[in-house]
Amino acid sequence: MTMMKKLLTTAVASAMMASGAQAAISNDTVKIGYLADMSGTYRDLAGPNGLKAMEMAIADFGGKVNGAKIEVVSADDRNSADVASSTVRRWVENEDVDLVAGLVASSVSIAVSDILEENDKLGIISGSAASSITNEHCTPNHIHYVYDTYPLANGTASAVVKEGGKTWYILTADYAFGHALEGDVSRVVKENGGEVIGTLRHPFPTPDFSSFILQAQASGADVVALANAGADTTNAINTASEFGVTQSGQTLAALLLFLTDVNALGVEAAQGIQLTTGWYWDMNDETRAWSDRFMEETGVRPTMVHAGVYSSTMQYLKAVEATGSDDAQTVRKQMMDTPINDMFATNGKIREDGRMVHDMYLAEVKTPDESENEWDLYKILRTIPADEAYRPLSESKCPLVTSK
Amino acid sequence: MSMIFGVPLAVLSGQLLIGVINGAFYALLSLGLAVIFGLLKIINFAHGAMYMLGAMATVILFDVLGVNYWVALFLAPLLVGVVGVIIEYFLLRRIAGQDHIYSLLLTFGIALLMQGVLTNIYGVSGMRYSMPDLFQGGMNLGFMFLPYYRAWVIVIALVVCFGTWFMIEKTKLGAYLRAGTEDAQLMQGFGINVPLLVSLTYGFGVMLAAFAGVLAAPIYSVTPVMGSHILITVFAVVVIGGMGSIGGAIITGILMGVIEGLTKTFYPPASSAVIFLVMVVVLMFRPAGLFGKEA
Numbered sequence: 286m287t288m289m290k291k292l293l294t295t296a297v298a299s300a301m302m303a304s305g306a307q308a309a310i311s312n313d314t315v316k317i318g319y320l321a322d323m324s325g326t327y328r329d330l331a332g333p334n335g336l337k338a339m340e341m342a343i344a345d346f347g348g349k350v351n352g353a354k355i356e357v358v359s360a361d362d363r364n365s366a367d368v369a370s371s372t373v374r375r376w377v378e379n380e381d382v383d384l385v386a387g388l389v390a391s392s393v394s395i396a397v398s399d400i401l402e403e404n405d406k407l408g409i410i411s412g413s414a415a416s417s418i419t420n421e422h423c424t425p426n427h428i429h430y431v432y433d434t435y436p437l438a439n440g441t442a443s444a445v446v447k448e449g450g451k452t453w454y455i456l457t458a459d460y461a462f463g464h465a466l467e468g469d470v471s472r473v474v475k476e477n478g479g480e481v482i483g484t485l486r487h488p489f490p491t492p493d494f495s496s497f498i499l500q501a502q503a504s505g506a507d508v509v510a511l512a513n514a515g516a517d518t519t520n521a522i523n524t525a526s527e528f529g530v531t532q533s534g535q536t537l538a539a540l541l542l543f544l545t546d547v548n549a550l551g552v553e554a555a556q557g558i559q560l561t562t563g564w565y566w567d568m569n570d571e572t573r574a575w576s577d578r579f580m581e582e583t584g585v586r587p588t589m590v591h592a593g594v595y596s597s598t599m600q601y602l603k604a605v606e607a608t609g610s611d612d613a614q615t616v617r618k619q620m621m622d623t624p625i626n627d628m629f630a631t632n633g634k635i636r637e638d639g640r641m642v643h644d645m646y647l648a649e650v651k652t653p654d655e656s657e658n659e660w661d662l663y664k665i666l667r668t669i670p671a672d673e674a675y676r677p678l679s680e681s682k683c684p685l686v687t688s689k
Numbered sequence: 690m691s692m693i694f695g696v697p698l699a700v701l702s703g704q705l706l707i708g709v710i711n712g713a714f715y716a717l718l719s720l721g722l723a724v725i726f727g728l729l730k731i732i733n734f735a736h737g738a739m740y741m742l743g744a745m746a747t748v749i750l751f752d753v754l755g756v757n758y759w760v761a762l763f764l765a766p767l768l769v770g771v772v773g774v775i776i777e778y779f780l781l782r783r784i785a786g787q788d789h790i791y792s793l794l795l796t797f798g799i800a801l802l803m804q805g806v807l808t809n810i811y812g813v814s815g816m817r818y819s820m821p822d823l824f825q826g827g828m829n830l831g832f833m834f835l836p837y838y839r840a841w842v843i844v845i846a847l848v849v850c851f852g853t854w855f856m857i858e859k860t861k862l863g864a865y866l867r868a869g870t871e872d873a874q875l876m877q878g879f880g881i882n883v884p885l886l887v888s889l890t891y892g893f894g895v896m897l898a899a900f901a902g903v904l905a906a907p908i909y910s911v912t913p914v915m916g917s918h919i920l921i922t923v924f925a926v927v928v929i930g931g932m933g934s935i936g937g938a939i940i941t942g943i944l945m946g947v948i949e950g951l952t953k954t955f956y957p958p959a960s961s962a963v964i965f966l967v968m969v970v971v972l973m974f975r976p977a978g979l980f981g982k983e984a
Binding site: 324325326328329330459485486487488490491492493495496497499500502503515516519520523524527528529533545546548549550551553554585 | 697699700703704707708710711805808812813814815816817819820826827833834836838839908909910912914915918919950953954957958960961962
């Protein structure tokens with residue numbers, strides 16, 4: 286009897302201890318929601334392959350964290366802030382989702398981060414560009430991981446101005462991302478001694494750019510800059526080449542161009558275009574090794590967004606493991622305290638405004654002679670060091686920074 | 690340089706010409722819709738998907754079989770036309786005579802299916818298609834640079850539009866068609882195979898959309914979603930022109946291209962909405978559209 290009692294007590298005590306150790310991970314499950322454009326304009330640069338990258342990270346992590354299950358749900362936001370908001374509200378309020386990742390269209394990310402703040406859950410934004418996400422729209426509940434419009438402008442715009450492109454005409458996608466990029470580019474052009482002589486805001490998406498390209502041509506500007514993304518950019522580049530923009534002496538600057546866009550355009554049409562990127566698959570042995578695995582899974586080379594989703598998922602899981610918690614603030618603090626060193630970034634750092642700062646790269650699209658295969662697309666011209674690339678905290682309008 | 694509302698005349702002339710070129714696309718697409726609605730009373734929401742299929746077929750025929758542009762100009766619409774006939778025979782025929790809403794929903798479903806399947810296979814970044822060598826480059830008109838290919842588009846689109854109008858309104862075949870859809874039983878009595886006529890008409894309307902798709906392949910990103918962007922605009926064009934009016938579709942198509950082009954010059958952010966604004970105004974004063982007959 287005493288023996289039985291002893292056994293029982295030990296069993297109950299150890300059960301309590303076990304549950305005590307895991308109490309910090311809610312429901313014994315870390316649940317991640319992947320939200321991205323799965324079917325529209327931004328599908329290829331993030332989309333289903335981003336989900337694949339996330340699953341690769343979870344598998345590489347071992348499928349469990351501190352003994353707790355890792356579960357993934359995903360949804361198509363259809364590039365609509367409304368659709369995204371209702372999905373994320375359902376996820377965090379009814380389905381115990383701890384982390385929302387992916388997040389492409391800037392309008393979606395801004396809407397979603399508000400809901401995450403209300404419910405104190407975490408978001409890691411990998412696809413969006415608007416630098417306002419960690420500036421005036423910053424919250425203590427999200428991290429902006431891969432890139433933003435600030436380094437895009439810093440990299441490409443300053444390079445093009447220094448090469449003699451003094452007068453600029455900007456074609457801007459008429460929504461949050463385009464406006465942010467236009468603002469950042471205008472600033473960099475002015476700072477470097479250039480001048481923006483005209484801007485034109487076109488609807489998103491626009492299938493036909495002929496009219497806009499014609500206006501850009503008529504402006505006589507040295508540089509026709511494209512502050513748009515995805516199919517809008519590729520359509521604009523195609524139309525510009527059809528209307529002989531570069532032949533007539535103007536430079537075409539694509540301010541945001543993804544690997545998948547360049548692949549779609551082909552080196553013939555895209556050769557010589559300079560662009561800024563947060564990552565390129567063919568940079569070193571580590572990036573190549575990971576990209577080979579990704580390609581085996583998906584059949585295509587990863588964009589910077591795909592790599593960023595992998596890296597950020599890994600960092601998140603490590604932080605959950607280290608703290609034994611899936612509480613948003615605990616995990617975010619741990620992520621901020623840990624430098625990021627992996628196939629995506631060297632000495633990457635998450636600042637208090639939520640911006641992950643890391644080196645960026647100025648690249649140029651190879652010529653058909655230089656390109657050895659379908660995905661051999663960029664020459665890296667210059668590394669833009671993290672401190673130089675991103676908006677300094679001293680200029681931040683983020684309340685998390687200014688209230689300090 | 691003389692200016693009109695702050696825009697140089699030269700720029701404006703360029704925009705007008707571009708407007709006419711885009712209008713030619715709208716005309717070609719609206720024409721197919723108008724033929725299908727006018728003769729079969731089917732609201733064909735799969736029209737954008739058929740336009741996309743035309744463009745995709747052009748690229749795939751080239752990539753897989755090396756079929757060049759000129760052959761694709763005939764072959765791609767023909768293949769898509771066959772797809773149309775199959776859809777009519779197996780699906781649309783079953784809801785003939787029902788409320789319009791059924792054809793709308795059925796064709797909308799078909800369009801989403803096609804778009805979804807092709808997106809999964811080919812992605813959305815766009816497929817490359819080089820312009821035929823003959824049309825490389827362009828000419829300087831003084832007020833703008835006109836790529837040869839755009840000039841070709843306008844000519845061929847107008848020829849096809851006029852040819853279709855002529856066939857339906859002025860020939861014996863067209864008369865049969867119109868009669869067959871007015872009173873199928875009577876025409877059956879005359880020994881005319883009306884169901885076949887209906888299948889072929891749907892196939893023909895779809896071919897017009899696919900033909901526009903082939904014309905679009907060298908200049909726009911060819912993607913599975915390209916049809917969905919243009920579809921609603923084209924519907925608005927058909928409604929403005931008068932549902933089912935063949936001539937109305939052609940004239941309104943070109944007109945709307947020009948109006949859209951002018952909006953792109955004077956206030957670009959409104960350019961995607963201007964056609965719908967025109968539609969609202971037209972429907973307020975002429976519920977049957979500009980060229981439609983009052984029911």
